[in-house]
Amino acid sequence: MSVNLLLVQLLNGAQLGILLFLVAAGLTLVFGVMDFINLAHGVQYMLGAYVAASLGVWANSFWLGLLLALPVSLLIGLVLEWLVFRHLYGRDHLSQVLATFGVILTVDDAVRAIWGSAPLPVPQPEGFTGGVEIMPGLTYPTFRLAIIVVGLLVALLLWLLVDRTKAGMLVRAGASNAPMVSALGVDIGKLFTLVFGFGAMLAGFAGALAGPVFAVTPGMGDAVLILAFVVIVIGGIGSIRGAFIAAVLVGLIDTLGRAMLPDLLRLVMDASSARQTGAALASMLVYIVMAAILFFSPAGLFPVRRG
């Protein structure tokens, strides 16, 4: 493998990681602060992609669609919180898993009823349709580079928000000891709603960004959701910093595993079985790494201290 190809694969890994981070950030906050398992988080990602695609076609501009998708995602998140999730905070995890799984099924079918089951056409982002030739014969789309930059900016913004503002302080305090925060006179219900809406908006934003790159189909959030859970478990539940590092790690491991494992295995076995084993092993790799990390550090890489 040439240096150029390795560089391209590193970029691919980083880009996947950044996208995962945007989904995982909201998930880890909701899980960490509210101790609430929200399987329906992937649904927010899917809805973000659908809303951005439809509004983008309507406004004939990808960027306008993206911009409009943000308040709509926030609104959908708040409505879902008010309708369903609010009534589950006090319940045990099993009830939460069951109810939010029900939300996945309902919303997936609603999406099918509204938009149909065929993949949706998405307008290409104006100004970012070209590419940079990083390697002879391969252009790296500028839009994918833009995703990396935007993701890094969002990560920075989140860090400032959580680490440097009063609202962020409350969120961190809530993650450590919610009843104590409540006892100090903070309206914890309002805080929860705020965190939830914000998380939903981030997931919607990720979905909208993913639209021009991936297929916008019903159930597109499911694969992302599983990886996002891996990310927050590796990173430590409730930790934004952990989610960021774990997301990039998962993105890199997944990409490099797929890129290199079949070739590496060919050194020790014949070509056709190396391909099969390599493919199987590459798709398991992130889970193996997760298991290994949990073995040595059961609370993840950056555990949130609980009071």
Place this chain on the structure above:
Amino acid sequence: MNRRALLGTAAAAGFSGAMPSLVRAQAPGIKVGFLATLSGPAATLGNQLRDGWLLSVKHLDGKLGGVPVETLVIDDELKPDVALTKVRAALERDKVDAVVGVVFSNILQAVFRPVTESQTFLITANAGPSTYAGRGCNPYFFTTAYQNDQPHATMGQVAQDEGYKRIFILVPNYQAGKDAVAGFKSRFKGEVVDEIYVPLNQLDFSTEVAKIAAAKPDAIFTFMPGGLGVNLVRAYRQAGLASIPFLSTFTVDEATLPAQQDAALGFYTAATWAPDFANDQSKRFVKDFEAAYGYVPGNYAAQAYDAALLVDSAVKKTGGRMSDKAAVRAALEKADFTSLRGNFRLGVNHYPVQDFYLCKVVKRPDGKYATETVRKVLTNDTDPHAAECRMR
């Protein structure tokens, strides 16, 4: 409830004056159970199949062979157990004369025995697994589609004809993906520089696309149905690889083109039919289909349209006596109808012997995307399993 109990109940119902069941049994019409995947991500294919059949019936004035036909549309939800339950009900309660449709091979496998063992005709308009083409061929099973190996083999022939020396293969890691590779290799004799198997829930193809760019093959061969194909085609185009010929099967077709749009322009696929076929019947089909359903018909719809013509021809030949199974079977085997594809007959294993075409994605003057025939690749092609079939 077992069969005897069921019959007992039916008899009792008859004596107590519940006439409708008796009346229905004597009704002269034909009843067809149309089985297709109409929900879930693959519903686009099921819709094509159903709409093709319904249009054909409409063109025949709601009759098959002059006998009024009733179509019961059944959604298999892409779940073999659901398909089995619903098909059993259609056989035992509704007493359908034939089960038609079927998008996926695993659904066909689930319903195959109950349908054929009840001596009901099973005619698929898309699924054509090798299982029933060779030793497993069955007098009650017919297909108007193709045997699954054939489109992949067609692409192998294309790569061979074009003189490509180095091919890069990319398929999903499951049985159909491996069959695609085997089918392609059965006719392509050059070097396969690399084969990549990706998981079915693959998110992003940028890794694979980078590997393709590094390997610099003469062309790639891929089989990426549904959303996977949308992802791949976008990543391939965006990475500037479109100068490397994109040979594919079931990756760019009328079901996925509405989402792929410009990204798929100039990409190749193998098919038995394309909407630009010049014969008058095909032209009428495409025109009426688009007017009625608002989208471009693909292979799937054309094969279902032909399925109705096939049944129509058999009913005509037997004078509407669907109960005379031997006569119906003989009439079906004749396949005495004009297919949208032109050249069409059924082989000994009841799979079509037909021509296969290389097709290319184009943008039509009206702004819609469709496939267009480039050239005929295989003529009168019989599938490789037909020789093993000993039809009873």
